[in-house]
Amino acid sequence: xxxxxxxxxxxxxxxxxxxxxxxxxxxxxxxxxxxxxxxxxxxxxxxxxxxxxxxxxxxxxxxxxxxxxxxxxxxxxxxxxxxxxxxxxxxxxxxxxxxxxxxxxxxxxxx
Amino acid sequence: xxxxxxxxxxxxxxxxxxxxxxxxxxxxxxxxxxxxxxxxxxxxxxxxxxxxxxxxxxxxxxxxxxxxxxxxxxxxxxxxxxxxxxxxxxxxxxxxxxxxxxxxxxxxxxxxxx
Numbered sequence: 001x002x003x004x005x006x007x008x009x010x011x012x013x014x015x016x017x018x019x020x021x022x023x024x025x026x027x028x029x030x031x032x033x034x035x036x037x038x039x040x041x042x043x044x045x046x047x048x049x050x051x052x053x054x055x056x057x058x059x060x061x062x063x064x065x066x067x068x069x070x071x072x073x074x075x076x077x078x079x080x081x082x083x084x085x086x087x088x089x090x091x092x093x094x095x096x097x098x099x100x101x102x103x104x105x106x107x108x109x110x111x
Numbered sequence: 112x113x114x115x116x117x118x119x120x121x122x123x124x125x126x127x128x129x130x131x132x133x134x135x136x137x138x139x140x141x142x143x144x145x146x147x148x149x150x151x152x153x154x155x156x157x158x159x160x161x162x163x164x165x166x167x168x169x170x171x172x173x174x175x176x177x178x179x180x181x182x183x184x185x186x187x188x189x190x191x192x193x194x195x196x197x198x199x200x201x202x203x204x205x206x207x208x209x210x211x212x213x214x215x216x217x218x219x220x221x222x223x224x225x
Contacts (some may be wrong), residue, residue: 036216041221043216044219046112046214078186089154093213093214098159099144101212104153
């Protein structure tokens with residue numbers, strides 16, 4: 001069945017460091033891919049998405065590219081800030097429009 | 112995107128009681144979803160609720176435990192029945208973005224069962 005695997009956290013970085021959170025998926029067909037973010041005490045927010053191979057989603061300095069050949073959708077940011085501290089979820093939508101989430105990666109940014 | 116509100120935002124309940132969570136959307140949507148997020152875990156889909164039909168439950172979830180109502184295109188409720196401490200979780204509703212496969216989430220209801 002469809003599944004999402006993302007790197008385990010927590011990930012701790014210093015401010016202005018480069019961030020990569022790895023995400024790979026297993027799916028039949030061509031799902032849309034998402035990154036959602038959950039800030040402390042808040043609900044889930046859509047961070048970015050990509051709907052087809054080689055698409056790049058971007059938002060708030062974050063980017064992720066839909067790589068069909070490696071079935072990956074890694075999240076990157078060139079210079080993180082303390083305010084980026086949150087839990088990040090990689091996800092895909094299946095053909096029934098259900099969202100399947102990875103386990104989440106907690107990110108701590110130190111000032 | 113849609114603006115989604117949930118009530119209550121949090122509650123502490125006694126074992127054996129029931130709690131009904133409300134989800135209100137600022138626009139008409141076809142599909143609404145209910146998720147559970149147990150402490151430190153990812154989101155698990157409980158059921159999909161379409162207006163005018165019975166909710167569709169995922170494996171491991173049953174209507175007697177999690178009855179859902181969907182009376183119109185902007186509102187849904189999820190009841191957590193006969194609660195036990197294992198039901199302590201964040202419960203989130205989400206809606207489908209019209210003509211997209213993106214879902215938008217409410218702020219969640221944090222439930223603690225003693």
